[in-house]
Amino acid sequence: MDFPILSLIIFLPLLGATFIFLFRYQKDNNKSAIYVSIFTSLANLLLSLFLWFSFDNNYSGFQFIEEKNWISGLIKFKLGIDGISILFILLTAFITPICIFSCINSVKERVKEFLIAILVLETFMIGVFCSLDLVIFYLFFEAGLIPMFLIIGIWGGERRVYSAFKFFLYTLLGSVLMLVAIISIYWITGTTDITSIHEIKIPSEFQHLLWLAFFSSFAVKMPMWPVHTWLPDAHVEAPTAGSVILAAILLKMGGYGFLRFSIPLFPIATEYFTPMIYFLSLIAIIYTSLVALMQEDMKKLIAYSSVAHMGYVTLGIFTLTKQGIDGGMFQMLSHGLISAALFLCVGVLYDRSHSRLIETYGGVVNSIPKYSLVFIIFALAALGLPGTTGFLGEFLVLIGIFQKNYLIGLVATIGVVLCAAYMLWLSKRVIFGQIKNPEIKTLKDVNFSEGTILFILATIVIFFGFYPDPLLNTMNVSVNGLIDNYEKDLIYHLSASK
């Protein structure tokens, strides 16, 4: 395809942000800034939907490839998508307008800057999922830190400074090792284009260190136990829209990185380190679920549950079976929607009574029934009720893991129970029970825009819970290709080493 649609999708939000930035001195500009940002993000959503429809589900290679000379002689600016990345682009393009709509209610000061930050962030996030070159990937991956740092720091809660610094430094520390690895790969293979690296194949003696360097970055981003501690802080202090983006998209970059880089580029190391990943994932599932049980802050609870859910994702991805990877992918997408929705729900309560503590609430269903209905739907989706996307993701992951090892599968299943425990307990304490706090009686139910957003999210979660085929078909060929290539490369390396 000649038309550079990927570049357009990447840079359209940036254009919108520039537009808002330049027209900042007009009067009544908050409104126009909101219109501009809504327009650009919706246009981007339409473009990515168009991309999805014109995407060929039966082709296993990369599509819509764009290539430009960038650093002459060294690196090409190369973009392209396959069945895995298109879904993340869709997710990003879908979540961004939701964030913008949600901030109309919750962000009161410096709205323009907020919108600029969100749009710039969208550019970087979509860039991450489109890039087919390690350096370009790194560029977008790191650049996303800047707007997120500002979003947490400027519009965050009380301990926002601490959280913003922790977020930034943790992620930067993980990523610099990846930069060393990327440059090393360039000098080993002579290129940073991942399709060419895949053909040249990285010699097996280098793979372990390189894998670890990439792992350090993705594990922090994911986040995996024990480097997950930045996440609860960042989630709690970030404004609602920030938490939503963080949970829905930024966390997925880690999983995407494993699928796109770690597994295809370093098959020997992947094989070698798989037990470690299982171990860490299991700890994440069990330990963070237990931690989530004890939380008194709603946002923190959801943050810890994110870590647990991400544990299923890594578990599923590294089973390297069809069902496992499908499940990991599906879990990421479903978590993207559900956790986003849960954070929005918490945000709705927070906007009204300015407390995130569970103990302030109780009996909310009596005063705001509509809200309570949606909250319960998402809580049930998060614990994996059949008929929601949450169920399918966990189910596929468990199928995958039971093929590999019964014991691990068993422990992972305990996590499902724990998840149900903290989610149901959360709902019980917040939604049901006696009204202890008189303020609850005067709460206003969701307004039109909040209701619409939550309704759309609920519909999608339930729709894909019953009919996941559109998503599964899109990734099907790519996932098969990933597994085939992985097995072929593994055999190639093993026979080469003999």
Place this chain on the structure above:
Amino acid sequence: MTYNLNILLPEIFLSISIFLILMVGVFFKKSYNLVTNLSLIALVILIVIILNTESTSVKIFTDSFIRDGYAKFIKILIIISTIFILLSSQVFIKDNNIAKFEYPIIILLSILGMFFMVSSNDLILFYLGLELQSLSLYVLAAIDRDNTRSTESGVKYFVLSALSSGLLLYGCSLLYGFTGSTNFDIISNSLNTSSVGSIFAMVFILVGLAFKVSAVPFHMWTPDVYEGSPTSITNFFSAAPKVAGLAVLIRFMQTPFENILVEWQTIIIFISIASMILGAVAAIGQNNIKRLMAYSSIGHIGYALAGVATGTDSGYMSSIVYITIYIVMSIGMFACIFLMKKNGKYTEKIYDLSGISKKHPLVAISFLIILFSLAGIPPLGGFFAKFYVFMTVIENGMYFLAIVGLLTTVISAFYYLRIIKIIYFDEFAGSFDRIRNFSITGTIFLSCILLATFFLYPSTLNNIVSLVFTS
């Protein structure tokens, strides 16, 4: 002979204009503006002259002066940075009563010294150039003579720098004693690793040069001099002498010390790592923005030296690219600092920046871009500077250096983030006076645009540097 003079044309032109402008300054009363404008015009003409000379490598005056593409590039870099520094510091200079007509003239003199330094192919010419530059810099540091801090920093700089010049001169004489010549080419041919004396000489010369570029462990003067000198002078210190020092360091590694690479490589690696670590750690506790910039410049020199440490042409090129990008950031940063004026007084405390993003959004976003770029976060220019350096470092298998360097990036990110935190997250604590000056805003704008759009054409600068390097 006339042919030789042609090659020396930029230096001759600069000397003559210095004397003419000095006469103008002496004979006209209150001639600061006139002198500054004349100096700027002279610098612009100088760029034209240098651009019109050929880039082929020529040595004249019994091989003591070399003109090549490399020297040309460095000279143009020095001039351009000086022009921007002079332009952006005018308001500051006038507000602080240091608008003396000697000011621009001494800057021109130090540039003349730098020109001879970067073009020298002989120890004597090199030392003369270095001293001309250093003497001018001592005067500049103390130019605010009624201010104790400024005079103190001038004296401090003079004493320490004289010591290092002494060591350097001692190294030069040792080198002459062991090789029998002061010419770089002859020294290069007669030096080898077996001669212990020549290694001593190399160490002394390295010490002197490390002092000039303020690399650890010879950095002690930097924070004090940066803090004490008037900001306009600090701005100059962090740009032009750094380029000249690094350029001449590279020249030394490339020609006279070419054959004892193994010996100096270890030293440079040590200096580089020490500078990166100190630059990152010591800046954390600073509350004075000039002092902070001093430590930051020490750290950045560490990264630039990491490229030199590889001992390859691509490494030297990456260092030059690094220092070029660093200068863009430094000039932009100081131009922002020139705007920090509260109630008629210029402040240097970073807490005075508290919450200025609310009142001065454009200043705040300029700070943001420059600081993130200094921290080396993509997609800004500073990232590419580091990227190119670590590219060559890893090419040469120096993984330890690369990993230490990148980890210190994370540490140093902390204090850059701290300033951003103060600007964006903290409560508003009073606005700055309005300074409407086109050259300050223009400099900031240019610097930010260059840094923010560097990723569009990241290899242009590289291509230019490799072009001048290979000529």
